[in-house]
Amino acid sequence: MQTVNRDEAILRELNLYPQWVRRSAASVVVEPAVVAPAPTVAEPALGPGAEQPGWPELKQRVKNCNACVLRAGCKQTVFGVGDEQADWLFVGEGPGADEDERGEPFVGQAGQLLDNMLMAIKLKRGKAVYIANVVKCRPPGNRVPEPAEIAQCLPYLQRQIQLIRPKVIVALGKTAATALLGVDATLGSLRGRVHDYQGTPLIITYHPAYLLRTPADKAKAWQDLRMAVATMNGLD
């Protein structure tokens, strides 16, 4: 009973209750993977040919990184959080003020919505879930990171993905989606199908901060999450 109430509360929060209960999982159409061009590894952070660090060294390198201007304007780097062998990886854009303060991704208002989105698909931060960002330092005034900043920082995320080896990646918003796919495209043109990130299915959905501003699109985010679950369930 308690679980039902909790589920209702989550879905109400997502603005999805009660419509979603009438749809069956079978209605989720998972299209064949679209092969995207492999993202190039930017120099110099972890360049090709360089020895690839394990977790402790990678964390240290991020902590010490000064490769772009973002480090000078933030309090601390925000590496990522969760199960380092997670089946699920959620990727955001970059830390905001709360994350910069706490050193953990998605701990502000958008993070609360992300936690509810996770709960809606029976996931929990830290339990088979890893959360990371494209850039590890807060962009001033929460602006979108510049392409050069993304290029400098992306190798850290790429290495995180190699180490985690998630079964499914969910990109939250355009910055994460386009950085991972190495394309320039709108979110609307990318969501709604399963992409391929170096052999790992990649689902693209709206950023929780956008959903807070545009609650009408929560229903579409719910479709994306269902697609992600169907994708995970369809794997061997």
Ligand code: URA
């Ligand atoms: N937005 C993001 O993209 N990442 C965070 O960690 C917080 C807000």
